[in-house]
Amino acid sequence: MSDPLQLTAALDQRKSNHLYRQRRLLQSAQGAEVVVDGKPCLNFCSNDYLGLANHPDVVAAFTSAANDFGVGSGASHLVCGHSSLHHQLEQELADYVGRDRAVLFSTGYMANLGVVNALVGKQDAVFEDKLNHASLLDAGLLSGARFQRFLHNDLANLEARLKKSTENKKLIVVDSVFSMDGDLAPLDDLAALAKQYNAGLMADDAHGFGVLGNSGAGCAEHFQLDQQQLPVLMATLGKGLGCFGAFVAGSEQLAETLIQFARPYIYTTALPPAVAAATLASLKIMREDVARRQHLQSLIAYFRERAETLGLTLMPSITAIQPLMIGTSEQALAISDALLAKGFLISAIRPPTVPVNSARLRITLSAAHSEQQVERLLVALAEVMS
Template sequence: MSKLTHDIGAQLQQLKEQALLRQRRIVDGPQGPLLSIDGRQYLAFSSNDYLGLANHPALVAAAHEGLRRFGVGAASSALISGHSSIYETLEVALANFVGMPRALHFSNGYMANLGILPALAGPGDTIFSDRLNHACLIDGARLSRAEFRVYPHNDVGRLAQQLGKSRSGRKLIVTDGVFSMDGDLAPLAELVALCERHDAWLLVDDAHGFGVLGPQGRGSLAHLGLSSPRVLYMGTLGKAAGVAGAFVAGDAVLIEWLLQRARTYVFTTASPPLLASALLATLTLLQTETWRQQHLRQLIAQLQNGLAGLPWTLLDSETAIQALVVGNNQLALDLMARLREAGIWVPAIRPPTVPKGTARLRISLSAAHSTDQVAQLIAAICAAAAAMA
């Protein structure tokens, strides 16, 4: 055994001893409230398919039509010959949907942020980042080589102090719209106000807000009634939208600059056109069938009421992400195991995904869940709490 494999093997053993070793699970069949995982069917609260659209017949039919019309692969980068007419149509539709001048499609949200941040900021500039931002925002900021300043979670006062002291050429605030592990919202109105006061820009990663919040699911900005030319809005299309991909929308000049300079857009093969066909079907459903968001809100209230009084903390969230913080890594794994024995799948989330000492169950609700299924989850968690007390 080489020294490299020996050392890495020892590090893997350390992760195991700290209850931090991750495992992939084999899922068979489509996404939905009932999942076949490792050969057994579970009632699952683990998916980001917040509206239950991943298997919707309209999306499946649209994907088939896109497959018939465009084939499977794009076979080229968008700037060579891979930008199909269906993606042009999708980008226009996405910009209109979120009320911004122009949009640009990316293959996924991680790639979007890795491309956006280095294209907009560099040496001599400063990026201000919420401490609980997703890894893709952190990695994109580091790649930019701009000064990287972190402010405490949702601490607008501390951010204002940092901005007031900054003499950078460009100042860019980056934040999740809905934080992926806590489910809470960023103080977007206050952040926009800071941008206007300090001549800064705001990049909102609304991966978990797009499709869920705001009128017809138009996102966190629409939820708060916000509109500003200083905002770039990034939404992912593989969560509530039910398909795959991401987009950034904003000022037309900035979007053109990203098209020219975002390396993760310029130097990658364009996404399969059939996905754009399915996403156009998603946008139609979002604008014509709002009952999914309404049902989701009812499930959120049901879960919060049902878990009141537990020895663990259910974080305050008005989104589909409901985090039950238990603290200890092994306790989170043990709780997940008890639920699994009861036929319920809820993932245990541990550091480094969340801060040390805040291991949790991340409960993901979907409009595809029924009230009976949520009641079953509540009963199982309460029973586990009683048994583990």
């Protein structure tokens, strides 16, 4: 068969390098216990950090709103798709993170593309951490701005680049919690550098929102950064909140700039109103059920303490992301498969998501887990790693 795009060769190469990815079939709702490919498993790879994806109040809000508003939103926000539920959610999210306004996006990837490209262009410069999420890196590349990657959490390397920059506008972009390592960006120090060099600062709080901060408001609360210090705050709704979509929060001027200039916002169908309603219900739980977040924090501490006693070397992380470094892709796959055989679902993360020879198990904890379930995982890890 003709293959002018050489697809077969590329796929075969990926298989031979142990980098081929396959989709597993989820046959149950998200939760600590799931059914995957017909097999019951304990789920330790979901981003549903607070266990809200299948919460009865969230499901009920979704169902009720679907009965009232239907399923599809019908159009983009700027045509006729911006419902009262969307508007209410934007207002409550802005209030929660202490910003003037929030703007909803249909996905986090689109939010990052939209924001960076709305804020900087060919006469400007964007500075990104080398371990930023792919959506942030793509956003910087597509913006046309001078794109520079600084060494991971290396303030001196970033400052050296800022000093040399002569571009019109400068934007520093980081993940607040790095999705494959679980560590935090030093946002307080980054805010100080941004002020010193008259640069904007943007943080993607996808993995911090709902988890970090006394009230779960995320990285801005954790580092106590106001809107002036951290002017562009993005977070997703599909992780800590257990729903779908994303938002960007900041000043009145930022919100209006995104509405006027962010192409992924302007030219995309709005989230279904029922998703906005579900997110409102989830946000209410996140605000009021403090014990849920406290339970997650206790599980994180328990997991790390027990892992150390068992001789398991974890990467430094205070978040729900607890990576276990393996090394080669082949080894990581073998260990992931061995855990699956024991009833534990944990993905092997391999290049190009992470650097070569840094394949790992990305273990994620959730408030839906019990301490007993975490202990079972630890015992299984010790067995398969021995």
